[in-house]
């Protein structure tokens with residue numbers, strides 16, 4: 231089927247047993263994609279799974295953040311970076327120009343945004359970097375004093391007093407992989423390449439961050 235404009239991204243969502251309480255909270259990836267006129271590879275379909283053992287114990291705000299987090303993976307965060315030329319596997323550095331500008335202006339950092347290399351498959355190479363498997367503050371803060379450890383698209387959910395926040399960095403990273411607005415849920419417009427089916431979903435899990443009480 232050929233479409234000149236993509237009007238929807240379809241996502242299957244389910245709450246299923248994954249790994250008991252703790253550990254992985256959810257996992258997601260795209261299952262079909264299309265290329266736009268600039269050559270960006272964009273997701274058109276995807277799937278999200280949430281661990282039933284954890285989902286009920288999350289607060290409403292954490293649950294909403296978890297859904298947004300997994301939706302971001304469907305839309306390409308950490309799953310379409312390499313194919314869109316903004317990340318080399320195991321490099322630990324996201325090289326997109328928009329995200330790099332946000333990394334410097336929003337968080338006062340030098341160079342390119344740091345990507346997580348710890349946590350194993352599903353966490354490494356698919357999130358912004360945290361330290362100590364999410365257990366400690368990064369010391370990297372935005373203009374409101376919010377530490378990167380509380381950002382939506384790090385590999386571990388903070389279960390402390392602060393709810394996850396969405397940074398300009400994350401929104402900018404979507405512009406680097408073909409999105410044309412600052413809205414992370416905006417629908418991209420593919421060209422006439424048609425819809426291709428990926429061989430398999432690229433799964434990225436979100437692991438629960440250790441709480442202070444567990445340290």
Ligand SMILES: [Zn+2]
Nearest residue numbers: 385434435436
């Ligand atoms: Zn994730």
